[in-house]
Every structure is written in structure tokens, then in C-alpha cells.
Amino acid sequence: VVNLLGISITVLFTLLLVFIIVPAIFGVSFGIRKVYMKTLLKIFQWATLRIERGAKEKNHPLYKPYVNGIIAKEPTSLEQEIKEMRRSGSGRALDAPEFELSDIFYFCRKGIETIMDDEVTKRFSAEELESWNLLSRTNYNFQYISLRLTVLWGLGVLIRYCFLLPLRIALAFTGISLLVTGTTVVGYLPNGRCKEFLSKHVHLMCYRICVRALTAIITYHDRGNRPRNGGICVANHTSPIDVIILASDGYYAMVGQIHGGLMGVIQRAMVKACPHVWFERSEVKDRHLVAKRLTEHVQDKSKLPILIFPEGTCINNTSVMMFKKGSFEIGATVYPVAIKYDPQFGDAFWNSSKYGMVTYLLRMMTSWAIVCSVWYLPPMTRQPEEDAVQFANRVKSAIARQGGLVDLLWDGGLKREKVKDTFKEEQQKLYSKMIVGN
Amino acid sequence: MGSAHSVPAEMRELADRTGFTSEQIEHLHRRFKQLSRDQLTIRKENFDSIPDLEFNPIRGKIVHAFFDRRNLRPQADGLADEINFEDFLTIMSYFRPIEMDMDEEQLDRFRKDKLRFLFHMYDSDHDGKITLQEYRNVVEELLSGNPHLEKDSARSIADGAMMEAASICVGQMMWQGIDIETKMHVRFLNMETIAHCY
Numbered sequence: 001v002v003n004l005l006g007i008s009i010t011v012l013f014t015l016l017l018v019f020i021i022v023p024a025i026f027g028v029s030f031g032i033r034k035v036y037m038k039t040l041l042k043i044f045q046w047a048t049l050r051i052e053r054g055a056k057e058k059n060h061p062l063y064k065p066y067v068n069g070i071i072a073k074e075p076t077s078l079e080q081e082i083k084e085m086r087r088s089g090s091g092r093a094l095d096a097p098e099f100e101l102s103d104i105f106y107f108c109r110k111g112i113e114t115i116m117d118d119e120v121t122k123r124f125s126a127e128e129l130e131s132w133n134l135l136s137r138t139n140y141n142f143q144y145i146s147l148r149l150t151v152l153w154g155l156g157v158l159i160r161y162c163f164l165l166p167l168r169i170a171l172a173f174t175g176i177s178l179l180v181t182g183t184t185v186v187g188y189l190p191n192g193r194c195k196e197f198l199s200k201h202v203h204l205m206c207y208r209i210c211v212r213a214l215t216a217i218i219t220y221h222d223r224g225n226r227p228r229n230g231g232i233c234v235a236n237h238t239s240p241i242d243v244i245i246l247a248s249d250g251y252y253a254m255v256g257q258i259h260g261g262l263m264g265v266i267q268r269a270m271v272k273a274c275p276h277v278w279f280e281r282s283e284v285k286d287r288h289l290v291a292k293r294l295t296e297h298v299q300d301k302s303k304l305p306i307l308i309f310p311e312g313t314c315i316n317n318t319s320v321m322m323f324k325k326g327s328f329e330i331g332a333t334v335y336p337v338a339i340k341y342d343p344q345f346g347d348a349f350w351n352s353s354k355y356g357m358v359t360y361l362l363r364m365m366t367s368w369a370i371v372c373s374v375w376y377l378p379p380m381t382r383q384p385e386e387d388a389v390q391f392a393n394r395v396k397s398a399i400a401r402q403g404g405l406v407d408l409l410w411d412g413g414l415k416r417e418k419v420k421d422t423f424k425e426e427q428q429k430l431y432s433k434m435i436v437g438n
Numbered sequence: 439m440g441s442a443h444s445v446p447a448e449m450r451e452l453a454d455r456t457g458f459t460s461e462q463i464e465h466l467h468r469r470f471k472q473l474s475r476d477q478l479t480i481r482k483e484n485f486d487s488i489p490d491l492e493f494n495p496i497r498g499k500i501v502h503a504f505f506d507r508r509n510l511r512p513q514a515d516g517l518a519d520e521i522n523f524e525d526f527l528t529i530m531s532y533f534r535p536i537e538m539d540m541d542e543e544q545l546d547r548f549r550k551d552k553l554r555f556l557f558h559m560y561d562s563d564h565d566g567k568i569t570l571q572e573y574r575n576v577v578e579e580l581l582s583g584n585p586h587l588e589k590d591s592a593r594s595i596a597d598g599a600m601m602e603a604a605s606i607c608v609g610q611m612m613w614q615g616i617d618i619e620t621k622m623h624v625r626f627l628n629m630e631t632i633a634h635c636y
Contacts, residue, residue, distance in 0.1 A: 102574065104560075104580070107496045107500075108496070108556065109533065110493075111497060114488055114490040114494070115488060115491065116466070364480045428579075428580065428581060430494045
């Protein structure tokens with residue numbers, strides 16, 4: 001009996017694999033994932049209602065994550081506030097260029113406000129949800145769960161870890177090995193249309209399998225604006241999965257540093273079939289070399305569009321941070337792409353200071369699904385009166401607007417470094433202008 | 439696993455002492471954990487992770503105020519190396535808005551507490567008096583970013599203001615007529631009116 005059980009499970013498993021891989025090869029979809037998504041949503045809503053009911057019964061306040069911040073910040077300027085303070089205080093003339101003891105109140109209050117709640121620090125930790133998605137990692141009100149809910153959660157754990165996880169790992173394994181072998185084989189063919197055709201399809205097929213390995217449910221908008229040869233595709237960056245999501249719908253040339261290990265093997269195999277732009281570790285520091293190679297690639301119209309993530313680091317998908325200007329100096333047409341994840345089903349943000357790559361991938365594969373929307377925006381070129389930084393900011397605003405993300409001036413590098421002193425000097429200049437006059 | 443409820447029983451006591459509601463305390467607790475990177479105490483370096491604070495010219499003095507023991511407990515003195523959540527809340531409570539149901543005595547105490555907080559910010563050597571030099575330090579911090587302002591001008595501005603105030607009362611400083619209750623507080627948003635849509 002045990003033998004029979006083992007055999008039937010293996011057969012079932014293999015059938016499932018085939019059922020998933022075959023459509024991936026041809027790029028068709030049965031819509032099963034969408035049905036799965038709808039069912040899950042209904043279950044989550046039910047779960048959240050139960051928690052709220054449970055909390056009400058016990059008469060406890062529920063923790064509600066409030067995304068717009070917790071304090072009311074006055075939108076008045078430095079000048080207005082100080083004038084007001086002086087008016088209500090000593091009643092002195094407002095244009096008298098003097099320092100008042102009370103002027104310090106304004107700066108003090110502003111400082112405490114930012115300590116309580118600031119725009120940037122919260123971008124580097126995962127977004128908080130308003131309804132519970134049956135993952136204990138996102139639940140902050142854990143003690144209000146009834147028996148029924150616990151059973152449901154337990155069932156969820158069983159499904160995710162014992163059924164979905166092995167299935168996904170098998171798919172990922174298949175996808176990656178097919179990619180490596182496929183591109184190596186194609187690499188032996190002589191250059192020509194046949195090679196290109198095969199290379200494109202091998203890449204697309206393997207990325208599609210990987211998409212299914214994560215149960216990623218992606219909605220593409222405006223596919224007519226997809227990047228063309230000789231262009232650069234820029235997108236906001238939330239996780240390494242972004243690459244898989246974009247590359248499963250288009251044929252791109254990747255840019256990046258050569259790694260060791262498994263990544264390195266994949267990279268070396270890929271470049272045999274089609275010209276990706278890989279840099280050695282030493283070359284990455286040399287900005288001119290990087291710019292030169294990218295320019296050469298872009299000018300060759302037969303080469304594929306380059307895929308770049310100008311933020312330079314992973315942001316938690318509620319905002320877009322400063323774009324590094326390097327890719328905008330090259331002078332090619334830029335095709336912006338906005339990627340917005342729906343955190344309900346699984347948070348795709350990679351907090352690299354908290355989780356390593358392997359832990360991150362495991363978390364991804366034990367989530368329910370990765371749901372996201374991809375918008376292809378119309379191409380942009382640099383105008384004659386703009387410099388690279390202004391162009392980068394223009395592209396950034398377009399992406400932020402489309403994705404419904406907050407457009408921030410700050411640099412993603414703030415995840416790890418301090419702010420420069422120049423910002424403090426700005427406020428000092430403003431205040432001193434007020435006191436002393438120009 | 440969510441750990442927002444690690445301050446349950448002490449919450450009551452904290453709420454009474456600092457005057458925040460339990461919801462506000464919860465939010466501030468999450469903020470504290472974010473700043474402390476999940477440790478139990480905060481040090482000065484943890485405030486470096488707030489970029490918007492860098493805009494503030496008196497940033498140094500504000501951060502210093504958190505570790506100034508005179509602000510944490512009555513009759514205490516000196517500097518602490520690190521503060522826990524209770525201390526954090528105590529400092530934040532200096533910025534609470536006034537409530538409608540406060541009587542004269544409470545209002546008076548409230549006002550004095552806020553004034554004392556600001557006094558400590560000026561009085562950097564902890565001797566209970568603000569000297570001309572300490573006064574100048576604050577003015578310089580606020581003004582120094584302007585490249586057109588010479589050091590002497592900043593000095594004379596500080597001296598002028600100090601003389602004026604000193605002429606009102608000799609010796610220690612007093613603030614007069616400033617509506618400190620409304621100018622020195624931070625308003626929390628009203629949580630209940632936020633609609634949640636599913």
C-alpha cells in the first residue's frame with residue numbers, strides 16, 4: 001500500500017509539473033492562477049473580519065497600521081511660523097532683523113516631528129497591511145485569533161510548506177537547468193536568424209517557468225510601449241524578482257556584475273546565446289568604462305534593449321527614490337516601466353539587511369503568490385535643455401505617478417549611509433536670511 | 439510574529455504618567471523599535487538614521503535633549519548613554535497638546551515643564567543659568583550656514599538679543615508673553631476617522 005501511495009503521489013506530481021511547464025513553453029495561460037487569487041482574497045477578508053470581531057469581544061483596541069504617518073504636520077514655511085510667533089509674543093515689528101529666544105521653538109518642534117515620523121526611514125521596512133493574509137509574518141494582532149481561524153491558518157501552513165513549496169522548488173530547478181543547458185546549446189549555433197529566434201524563445205520559456213515557480217500573477221498594461229532595440233528599459237526596484245517579471249514578457253539584454261557560484265554559471269551560460277553586458281568586479285568601479293560599453297551596446301541597433309534599475313537598491317515599493325544618473329547620460333531612448341506589487345499575497349520586498357538571498361527566496365516560495373502590475377510607459381528622450389539629473393527625475397516622476405508610488409528626492413543609498421551636511425546648511429541659510437536680510 | 443503587544447500592563451501606568459492614549463503609545467513604540475533596530479534602548483547614533491532630521495540646524499541640541507537626565511527625571515542631572523522606551527515617551531510628552539479639561543494648576547505646570555525643557559536646551563553646561571556664550575552658541579548653530587554672514591555679525595545679533603532680554607530681568611532668563619502651549623506641541627492625527635476599505 002505504501003508503494004502504491006508513493007507511486008501515485010509521484011505520478012500526480014509529474015503530471016502537475018507537465019501541466020504547468022507545457023503552457024509556459026508556449027506562453028499560454030489557463031487562468032488558474034487568477035481563480036486562485038480570487039479565492040484567496042475572499043478567505044483573507046473573512047480572516048480579517050474574524051480578528052476584528054475577536055478584538056471587539058475582548059474590548060481591546062486593534063493595532064491599525066496607518067500609512068500616512070501618525071502626526072499632523074503643519075504645511076507652513078519657516079518664515080510664516082516665525083512671523084506668527086513674533087506677532088503673538090513681544091508684539092515687535094516683524095521686519096526687525098533680530099534674533100528672538102522663541103525662534104528656537106519652531107526648529108525644536110520640527111525636529112521632534114521628524115523623530116516621531118519621517119518619510120524615508122519607513123521606506124526601508126516592509127509595508128504594513130490592513131487585512132491579514134494568513135501569514136504569521138504579517139500579523140500584529142496575533143492574540144485575537146479564534147479556533148476556527150487557527151485551524152485555517154494551520155491548513156494554510158500545511159498547503160504552503162508541504163504542497164506549494166516542493167512544487168515550486170521543482171519548477172525553479174527545471175527552469176534554471178533548462179536555461180543553462182538551453183543557452184549553452186544555442187551558443188554552439190552559428191550566428192544568424194535561427195540562433196536569435198531560438199535564443200529568444202529559450203530565454204522566454206525559462207523565465208516563464210520561473211514565474212510559475214513563484215506563482216507570480218502579473219498583469220501587463222500598455223504592452224504596445226514595450227522597449228525596442230537600441231533603447232534602455234528602466235524600472236523601479238523592489239526585489240531580484242523584478243528581473244524575472246520583466247524578462248518573461250520581453251527579450252532584454254541584462255546588465256550587471258559577474259557573480260560567483262550558481263549565479264555566475266547562469267550568467268556565463270546566458271551570454272553564450274545572446275550578448276548580455278556583464279562586468280567584472282574591477283570594471284564596475286570605472287564609470288567611464290561602464291558608460292562606454294553601454295553606449296556601444298545601445299548604438300548597435302541589432303542588439304537588444306538594456307534592462308537597468310537606476311535606484312541601485314531595493315525599496316519597499318511604496319515610493320521611488322533617487323535615480324542614479326549614469327544610465328540617463330548615454331543618450332538612448334528610455335522606456336520607463338512601473339512595477340507595483342500587491343502586498344496582500346506575499347511581500348516581495350527584499351530587506352537585504354534583514355534577510356539573505358536564500359532566506360528571501362524561501363520566504364517568496366512559501367507565500368501564497370506574488371501579485372503585481374506592470375505598466376509600460378511611453379518612451380522618453382532627453383530634451384536639449386535638460387541635463388542628465390533632470391531627465392532622470394522626469395522619468396522617475398512618470399514611474400511614480402503611474403505606479404501610485406510616492407516620488408522622493410532621497411537617495412536609496414540612505415539605507416546604509418548618513419545624509420550629507422549640505423541639507424542642514426540649506427535650512428541655516430534660509431533662517432539667517434530672515435534674520436539678517438540678504 | 440507580531441510583537442506590538444509587548445507593553446500591556448505597563449501601558450496603563452505609562453499612559454497616566456505621560457498623558458498619551460494607549461493607541462498613541464503603541465504607535466510610538468513601533469517607531470521606537472524602528473529607530474532602535476529592535477533593541478531595548480536607543481543611543482545617539484540611532485538618530486542618524488532619520489534623514490529629514492538632517493535638515494534641522496539645531497539637530498545636535500535636539501538629540502542631546504533626549505539623553506539629558508534633567509529632562510528625564512526631576513532633580514536628576516548628567517547625561518545618559520542610552521535611553522529606553524519609557525524615557526523616549528517622557529521626552530515626547532513635553533510636546534503634547536493641551537487638553538480642554540485641564541485646570542489652572544495643571545496648565546501652569548504644563549507650561550513650566552515645556553519652558554524648562556527649552557531652558558535645558560540652551561543651558562549646555564548644566565549650571566542652571568544661560569550665559570552669553572551659551573546663547574551665542576545657539577544663535578551660531580542656527581545661522582552658520584549662510585556664507586555671507588560673518589562670524590562677527592552672528593555674534594552681535596546674539597549679543598543684542600541677550601542685552602535686550604537681560605534688561606528686562608537681571609541674572610536668569612525669562613520668556614514673556616509667548617503662547618508656548620500652542621507653539622510647542624505636536625498634534626496626533628485622529629485615528630478613528632480613518633476609513634478602511636476592503
